[in-house]
Amino acid sequence: MARVLGTSIKRREDPALITGRGKYTDDLQAAGMAHAAIVRSPYAHARIRGIDTSAAEALPGVLAVLTARDVAAAGIPGVVPVGWLLPDLKTPAHPMIAADTVRHVGDAVAVVVAEDRYLARDAAERVAVDYEPLDAVADVVAALEDGAPAVHEEAPGNVAFDWEIGDSESVDAAFASAANTVELDLRNNRLIPHAIEPRAVLASFDSSTGEMTIHMTSQNPHVHRLLMTLASLGMPEHKVRIVAPEVGGGFGSKIHHYADEAIVGLCSMKLDRPVKWAATRTETNLTDAHGRDHSTHCALALDADGRITGLRVDTAAAMGAYLSTFAPAVPTYLYGTLMSGQYDIPAIHCHVTGVFTHTAPVDAYRGAGRPEATYVVERLMHLAGEATGLGPVEVRRRNFVPADAFPYQTQVALAYDSGNYGPAMDRALEMIGYDDLRTEQASRRGNGGGKLIGIGFSSYIEACGLAPSAVVGSLGAQAGQWESADVRVHPTASVTVYTGSSSHGQGHETTFSQIVADKLGIAPEAVEVIHGDTDLVQFGMGTYGSRSAAVGGSAIVKSVEKIIEKGKKIAAHLLEASAEDLEFEDGSFRVAGSPDRALALGDVALQAYLAHNYPDDLEPGLSATSFYDPANFTYPFGTHVCVVEVDTETGSIDLLRYAAVDDVGNVINPMIVDGQLHGGLAQGIGQALWENAVYDDSGQLVSGSLMDYAVPKIHNLIPFELDRTTTPCPHNPLGVKGVGEAGAIASPAAVVNAVVDALAPFGISHIDMPLTPEKVWRAVNG
């Protein structure tokens, strides 16, 4: 039978999605369904003096108007919790509905439920909130200044946490004796995730059973159930079912537990009928957790041979108005620990201050900490190439962790399990035609034209599939980081897989079916994959951090292995052989050395359920559940090269080429892997060139609509040139790593390095993202 692992079979998800038959949360209808509209603060910071709901309540068809008072009266916990604790982390309460103070534009102050959606919006406009506006601070640096308006009394100086990793003394020593140093002040721009499907929820409480079913846009339904019941609604966990129907992208924004979903749950409980809410694009932009938003000073020390001797990083990371679900982990354990990049760096120190600001919260967004770290390291490597005269390629090569040094212990906690960085760089240079490009660059510079080209590199490391649970727990996670799989072989040898990795566009149903089909020697069509429903799936941690193949896929493999082991015992009994003598290959159990003594999987499965002729010591049935807790992260890596043309007269940038060589370990479905890279590259290039969440000084989001916030469109991009090297992950059964975030992690630095490279004749060494034409033009013109 032809192998299905490693082949680009088409995504089974697509026929429904592209013919409009996919059912998203907002497509769902329930009998008696009412609609919620949330009243939000127009101020970044204000005291609520009073709320008059009477005009809204007076509108015919309005069913309820709830405020913080009703949350209190309901006797529920009523808060939105943070799920990752750091030492001395300030954890001011985040009430579901603001009681006396609002802390960002979009903070919920009331909710209206009405018979239809339009009415709910009309009524929401009639809720009169008496605000006393207060001074606000939206900028991460300004928030740390003396006298800045305080976001929370409990957090003096707006400091949420103060965290460090590495050894500052050895770094100081490295700088003291360095032959060369480079340093940089940079901003990592704030981004809005922009999943195509805005967040939505349909909560259906039934007082006769005390049960609540919540359909919602979730990347991790079990985690949402836990947080929703424990911290917000105070319901028993077993009485709540969370279902994620089709989910139209998330990029992290649908990991987090938000106030809005809990508010709608409360409305349903109060009214004892289904209530639906779907965010408008404007609401999504104001309330989805944003990404990035760092201000960083960083420096690199090198010896006379261009070898790195020390790296120092000091970052102020915005948390926004409240700590979102995983927010404290993102600029710490997913950032500081990545600072060694692909390099053998003997001394590293990274200090991070988490900062409250009067803005939407900041949390994990595609890459989550790793793009920010890669940007720091790879921008510095570019500067190091210039300062040492070695250029971007040689300075990197000289500092790569050597292929024979794995497993490699970095100075910032992570131990890289495997890697081989040189070949990815070699291949990228070959694909891009590096020497010819440099010749072309020189000739353009020579002839004095206004259009210069630049070549930028980014050799990145990623850490995906956060693990193992005991370690992440010791670092503050309030959740495990394993994944579960229940694999059931039916009597006819078709299979249903129940996985805790719920998909929101990635194609899990296709790839997971490939894994099972390959291992069991059956057709992928014979495998059904069920996910995204807490009543159907045992438990699961969800889909984020590029974990699904490495962790979720491995859990599936473990279950399949258990099934094969059991199948061998059944087959041995039927074939009157010893189980040790049986092998399983291409879908049948065979006695080693006697090829004619064999039973197909289907024969064994049927017997497992009949249990007529069956081993005494074996339970009937052929299914297995596994909870797989990985031994380590996986460490994908690669080198990306971007070529740009800069019009120095206007500052406009044209992408000319983009080549990416990634090593994501073994590949299950190359087409899906390429697709993940394409999407990640679009987002990373978007961050470098266009995307920017801008708050003005009063805390208003001035890039709150798609008229101002530039998400890349297809015509802004170019065909990407992709290739791979393959260094399998040594510690999981599939040898896979992860690919969901690689594109977004690597690309910002590649693009910015290319632009800066183009502008080297002007003495420009840095421009902050996004590289808008005006910024580039101003840099060129002093």
Add this chain to the structure above:
Amino acid sequence: MYPAQFDYRRAGSVDEALGLLQEHEDAKLMAGGHSLIPMMKLRLAQPPVVIDIGRLDELKGIAEAGGSVRVGSLTTHADIAASDVLAAHCPVLAEAAGHIGDAQVRNRGTIGGNIAHADPGSDIPPVLVLLGASVHLQSPSGTRSVAAGDFFQDLLMTDVGEDEILTHVDVPALGAGTGSAYLKFEHPASGYAVVGAAASVTVQNGRCTAAGLVVGGVGAVPTAVDVSSLVGTDLSDDAIAAAASGLDAEDPIGDIFASGDYRVHVGKVYGKRALAAARDRA
């Protein structure tokens, strides 16, 4: 994005639409709806009544007569971009229409709605001003026409009266030896023009006999640049650059993407490039 309550009326004729306008205070005409509906969804516009004129065939179409091209106000951007008549007589208008939004927007949006809405980043207004087009309006008391240069009054403000419907624009055909071009510096988010430069030059016997340049996106209304210095020259790059650098806007508009100063700068660069492209096509 849920608009406030409104009533919807569909007009079967221009006269009926004019009557409905009289009847309903603060009513809004709807052509393609591509500017009006977004405003209503954001509740920036809350007209009590929307009068749909989108199906009035009498206001659609492109026809040449007596040295000018008449474009009905309900003609879509897609039809303008694909028009042979315009390609022959006013190619720069077709070129500009082809730069608007995406295919869906061009299939719905109309020239009348575009200029009546008068967004400073619209592609059509600078072209109409460049070409010396006239805008024709009808009200219960009759018809009148106004020069495109006078039609645009301020940000989102035009000469259309509350009781008037824009029926068509008349665009003078470009003469022999004339080249024209529209160059757009696109906003990466909205797709509208940050700056749009419309230029034309007429060349006879190697000498420039007429030249025009109008830049959109810099001011609240299209900014005409005096490029008469080009007349009599051979349209050298230097002469063109010098002429385009005459772009002046007293109070340039700006946003978080592009400041006023920068828009003026880009206006000069794009003006220069549009003039050069027009010269090369003359």
